[in-house]
Amino acid sequence: MEERQVYISGKMVPESQARISIFDSAVMLGDTVTESTRTFGHVPFKLEEHIERLYKSFKVTRIDPQCTADTMLKITQDVLAANLGLMGPGDDCWIVHNVSRGLAIAGADPTVQLGSATVMIFTQAMNLLPWADYYTGGCHAVTPMSRAVPSQSLDARIKNRSRMAYTLAEMEAKLVDPLAQSVILDVHGNVAENKGGNIFLVSDGVLKTPTTANCLAGLSRQVALDLARDLGIPAVETILQPYDLATADEVFFTSTPYCIMPATRFNGMLVGDGTVGPITKRLLQAWSELVGLDIAGQAQAQRAAS
Numbered sequence: 001m002e003e004r005q006v007y008i009s010g011k012m013v014p015e016s017q018a019r020i021s022i023f024d025s026a027v028m029l030g031d032t033v034t035e036s037t038r039t040f041g042h043v044p045f046k047l048e049e050h051i052e053r054l055y056k057s058f059k060v061t062r063i064d065p066q067c068t069a070d071t072m073l074k075i076t077q078d079v080l081a082a083n084l085g086l087m088g089p090g091d092d093c094w095i096v097h098n099v100s101r102g103l104a105i106a107g108a109d110p111t112v113q114l115g116s117a118t119v120m121i122f123t124q125a126m127n128l129l130p131w132a133d134y135y136t137g138g139c140h141a142v143t144p145m146s147r148a149v150p151s152q153s154l155d156a157r158i159k160n161r162s163r164m165a166y167t168l169a170e171m172e173a174k175l176v177d178p179l180a181q182s183v184i185l186d187v188h189g190n191v192a193e194n195k196g197g198n199i200f201l202v203s204d205g206v207l208k209t210p211t212t213a214n215c216l217a218g219l220s221r222q223v224a225l226d227l228a229r230d231l232g233i234p235a236v237e238t239i240l241q242p243y244d245l246a247t248a249d250e251v252f253f254t255s256t257p258y259c260i261m262p263a264t265r266f267n268g269m270l271v272g273d274g275t276v277g278p279i280t281k282r283l284l285q286a287w288s289e290l291v292g293l294d295i296a297g298q299a300q301a302q303r304a305a306s
């Protein structure tokens with residue numbers, strides 16, 4: 001099988017030749033910022049916005065990628081172009097950026113750097129199977145015992161790869177139900193986010209989502225808010241608690257790969273009448289129109305072919 005071409009610190013190489021040091025701060029410290037963009041019909045969606053968020057993460061974490069945002073955009077487009085031939089006509093891919101601070105020392109001071117940032121960019125075939133059934137049946141949203149890292153320690157708006165807390169939280173949710181999706185609470189007990197997505201509810205016709213005080217400013221979250229505005233659906237960013245999800249008419253998650261993932265159960269209780277609600281469906285429909293591709297249909301086609 002033909003290998004992917006990946007980008008690593010200045011070079012495009014076949015994936016089997018891409019290497020980082022065991023002393024890279026990505027490994028030593030999980031000291032890495034990241035972005036995941038997806039394509040629709042092989043065209044990147046909101047790539048400029050992803051790069052903009054990446055550069056905000058660089059600013060706050062003081063990671064120097066050694067290139068401008070325009071150059072990063074161009075390199076990213078080159079990585080995609082180099083791999084387009086690997087995608088089937090109905091398939092799409094992720095474009096992932098992982099940028100660590102670079103070679104660190106295994107010593108007393110983790111801030112001592114021996115080299116410049118390690119910039120890694122790769123594409124990954126989009127496997128939509130994990131979400132395919134949720135567009136119609138909805139998933140089970142579950143609150144794990146582990147809480148989100150407070151933004152006072154690591155601002156949730158920094159899209160980072162220090163993911164042990166969120167991985168443990170997701171595992172805890174899956175101990176309750178192997179198909180559960182985590183609803184991670186913050187240290188105050190307010191709804192924060194999913195390990196890889198944002199959370200919305202609909203109550204009395206109003207769309208509600210937590211403010212970015214405790215969650216990533218998800219680009220899909222913003223698309224959902226923009227579509228709601230265009231459709232005349234009132235929306236607010238506010239504090240939400242598990243009670244609000246338990247009593248909501250509709251609940252869904254947003255994230256780059258699946259866009260909208262409806263939840264029809266919350267901690268074992270039915271959400272609304274236990275079916276995917278009308279506002280969730282309208283938003284998903286509008287999103288499909290925006291990108292010119294049947295989002296649920298693409299995942300379901302993968303399911304049918306699997």
Ligand SMILES: Cc1ncc(COP(=O)(O)O)c(C=O)c1O
Pocket residue numbers: 036193194195196197198215216217218219220221254255256257
């Ligand atoms: C913790 C977290 N929250 C939310 C999101 C959703 O962000 P986006 O919509 O930009 O994919 C992600 C995406 O990976 C994430 O990792």
